[in-house]
Amino acid sequence: MLNSLRSIVQEVNAARDLPSALGIIVSSVKSAMRTHVCSVYMRDDDGGYVLMATDGLNQNAVGNVRLAAGEGLVGRVVVREEPINLEQAEAHPSYQYFPETGEERYSSFLGVPIIHQRKVLGVLVVQQVEQRRFDEGDEAFLVTMSAQLAGVIAHAEATGGVNSGKNEVATQARFMGVAGAPGIAIGEAVVIAPEADLRSVSFKPCEDVDLEIAFFQRCLMAVREDIKGLGAQLKERLNREERALFDAYLAMLDDASLGGEVTERIRKGANASFAWSEVILEHEQIFNSMNDPYLRERATDLRDLGRRVLAYLQESNRKKRVFPDKTILIGEELTASMLGEIPKEKLVGLVSVEGSSNSHVAILARAMDIPTVMGAVDLPFMQMDGRPVIVDGYRGAVYSDPNEHILKHYTAIDLEEQVLFKGLEALKDLPCETNDGYRLPLWVNTGLMADVVRSLERGAEGVGLYRTEVPFLMRDRFPSEEEQRSIYREQLAAFAPLPVTIRTLDIGGDKALPYFPIEEDNPFLGWRGIRVTLDHPEIFLAQVRAMIKASEGLDNLRILLPMITNIPEMEASKALITRVYKELVEEGYKVKMPPVGAMIEVPAAVYQARELAALSEFLSVGSNDLTQYLLAVDRNNARVADLYQAFHPAVLRALQHIVTEAHAEGISVSICGELAGDPGAAILLMAMGFDMLSMSATNLPKVKSVIRGISSTLAKDLLAEVMAMGNADQIRERVEQALNDADVARLIRPMGSDDFEE
Known part of the structure; x- marks a missing residue:
């Protein structure tokens, strides 16, 4: 069986x-x-x-x-x-x-x-x-x-139902992924793929069949010449049986074989690249399913031949590429270099089949304010090129060929967003305080210099999280101490005298450095965060030296330690930081010992919050990881994304416990996960007693507007009510109802888009 x-x-x-x-x-x-x-x-x-x-x-x-x-x-x-x-x-x-x-x-x-x-x-x-x-x-x-x-x-x-067999996506198709960067984008899909990738070729209609067939034949002829040349070069090094492989390659390119099948598909309306990739992949599947090991191995030869021809077919396409004014870039796995191929003024949205909200491209998208959906695993991206597309970066949804009703709905959301943000610009210099005078500082999360200008323009009062892994991700090696010092100095100087919280290197999980790979069956429970840097003190010490040296004369540095799970990790980290500080003082640097804090993002740290607070100058909650660890839900997995509930009673109770414990030790506590940037959640966090909220610059104006529109009394009453509830959906509904009653509900999300169903 x-x-x-x-x-x-x-x-x-x-x-x-x-x-x-x-x-x-x-x-x-x-x-x-x-x-x-x-x-x-x-x-x-x-x-x-x-x-x-x-x-x-x-x-x-x-x-x-x-x-x-x-x-x-x-x-x-x-x-x-x-x-x-x-x-x-x-x-x-x-x-x-x-x-x-x-x-x-x-x-x-x-x-x-x-x-x-x-x-x-x-x-x-x-x-x-x-x-x-x-x-x-x-x-x-x-x-x-x-x-x-x-x-x-x-x-x-x-994909909208049964495939018609015409290589088309049905109209009104909706695909779900993971929200990568907030916002709404309406535009035309442009599919981008790695060079000569047979599985990433998009369908395009063939406008002139005879021209397309002639172009295909020229590419086949070029590959034939290449193969003959390879055979001649290797003639003296191969025996007769091995040289026969090149003859087999040439035979497969004949009109009676693969070439003929492709020509037939071009006549039916497909472009040459798509027709070729389809034929090769179908034959590869046939070879792979064969019982004979020798025949199965021929699938490798077929792939090699397929890539050689595809490289010629795609070379012409790349030269002709023109990007539409509202380009929505779609690919199996988008990279930063792919974003660079498109003029900045034309790129309005991103969709990646693979990747997570913490992928490099998602971090860049948030910094560039480009609505993005990651992990759209069901998206038939090869068939999307040239189609009208809507990207809903709030819900992680992608709509292909939207009907008039959906298009009208999202166009209205987009227009409302533009009007809303223009209205919020006036809040920049106003304090973030409730209408009964309760003050709550709003800080920002950064990772790129591009974040700095936007953060200051929107009234940020400090940096609650600077992600140092971003500069590490952008290189093909570990950055030197001096390179790091220069990067950190820019951040510290840009915000001075406002505080800047720099987190030590947080790799592992879904953030892997290409030059320092970490292969694990369960990376989120593996070698990540402080575990990596304590095991490699040479990395940790160089980074801390760069941070403290960068703070000279500014004195606005705070150091944050990620993934702390026990007291010995905190003690060992602080000992290394103290050692670096003393060494720099001895070397003549005029620096001050920066405040050091623990990041609370695992359940173990929640229940040792008091002990960690006693060893720290501040605590910072990473609500993203804390939520997924508490609920045992991978927030980047589209299959269980609906179970990732930031308003889950267990999450709210854990957050309240952390605040209580930190304040009992007389230290401040902030929160820097996505939850802080949710205007509805921000009300509850304020009522819990968080001393500051740190979020993306994009969300800061909305959060400030909501807080300024309510009273602290309303927030505390609302918190007391929801803490007695046992259902996350009911809690979110109650929060939205309360903010609707306070006439600030439109700032939670545009036009109730989370509830929209076509």
């Missing part, structure tokens, strides 16, 4: 569209289970379930037989969300007969639900003429098969 399952999964994954995949499944499962019928029912837009594919029942019934949830045996599988295994189906009270299917001959019935992220997407059914109780092995096989099918159907739903 296991071999059958692997074989079916391989075929399904190679299918070009959903109908093909369903056809493969029903025929293959019927054969593997040696039964008479296999059928798939899928949920429709009205919540019912339609027969979408069958091998054994009348084909005329496909698309015509529909059951409501709870109706018939199929409907009962949906309601129960578990398999139903019957020896005599017609005797069951839920049995319902549909004459058009011709199923009256079948007695045995086994149906299993197809479930994806807690939703029943369909039902997979097998039937047999004889009375037969399908055994546990049969049931387990079908359950496993349905789990595989769930991903296929979910992807089809994400």
Whole structure:
């Protein structure tokens, strides 16, 4: 059964569209289970379930037989969300007969639900003429098969339904990812891919078939000449059998082989690059599925040939590339260098299939105020080029080919954002205080010099978090002590005399340096943060020396230690910092010992907050990591993103505990995660007693406006009310209701976009 399952999964994954995949499944499962019928029912837009594919029942019934949830045996599988295994189906009270299917001959019935992220997407059914109780092995096989099918159907739903087979994304498609940088972008998709990457070629319609075929033939001819040249160069170094590989390459390029298949696809409307990549990938899949090891290895040869031809095909395309005025850049894995290829004034949005909100490109996007979605794993990005697209950087949503209703909605949000921010500019020089006089300083998180100007323009009163890993990420080696000193000096001088909190190197987790790779099965619970730098004191000492030297004459440095989980880590870190300070004083530098603080971002630190506070001059909460560790949810994983709830009662209670413990030791406590930049959450954090909030410069004006629009009494009453609640969704609703009553709800998020469903 296991071999059958692997074989079916391989075929399904190679299918070009959903109908093909369903056809493969029903025929293959019927054969593997040696039964008479296999059928798939899928949920429709009205919540019912339609027969979408069958091998054994009348084909005329496909698309015509529909059951409501709870109706018939199929409907009962949906309601129960578990398999139903019957020896005599017609005797069951839920049995319902549909004459058009011709199923009256079948007695045995086994149906299993197809479930994806807690939703029943369909039902997979097998039937047999004889009375037969399908055994546990049969049931387990079908359950496993349905789990595989769930991903296929979910992807089809994400792309707007069944693929038409014309290499097009259906209109009104919505894809979910992870919010990378806030904002709304409306523009035209431009797909960018690494050079000669067969899996990253976008579909473009062919405008002149004859010209495209001629161009393709010229590229083939160029590759033929290259291969002949390679063969000649290696003639003396290879035996006759090995030289035959080059002859095989040349044969594959003939019109009777790959060249002919590609030409046929160009005639049907595809551009040469896309047609070539499709043909190569299909043949590669065939080779990979072969049992013979020698033939499987030929897939490597095919890929090599494919890349050689694609490089020629893409060279011409790159020379012709013109970026639209409102470019939304889309790629499998965007990089900083890709952003640099597009004129700054034309780039309005970013979408990356891979990556997280902490990826290098996401950090850059936030610094550049470019709405961004990361981790859009279901996005068929190769087919997006030239399409109208909306990027919702608040929710992590991407809309392809939006209809008039969606476009109108997001255009209104975009316009409201522009008007709103213009109105908030006047708040720059006003204090952040409630209407009854409670003062709360707002600081900013930075990582690039580009952040500095925006932060000061928006009224920042200090830096709560300067991410030193950003300069490390931008190099191909560790920056020297002097390079670091120069970078830190710029930040400290730009904000002086305002305080600047510089965090020591925080790598690991989802932040890996290309020249210092950390390969781990579970990086978030592995070698990261202070664990890395204490294990490599040469890195830590050089960085601390650079920080303290940079503060000479300014004295506005604060040092923050990431990922502290126990007292010995804090003691060891402070001992090294003290050693550096004393050495610099002995060397003649006129510097002061900077305040040192612990970052509270793991549960262990929450429950040792008092002890850590006793060893620190301040505490700073990293709410992003703290939330994901408390809830055991990877916030960059789109599959569980809805479980990452910053308003979760456990998170709020942990935050209140930290403030209480820090104040009991007489030190200040700030918060520098995304939660601080949420205007609704900021009200609760203020009421808890946080001494300052640190956020992106983008969010600062909104938070200030909300705080200035309410009273501290309202905030404290609201906190007392929500701390007694046990449901995160109810807490968020109550906060929004309170701010709506205070007439500041529009600043929480534009026009209630989180609740919008097309």
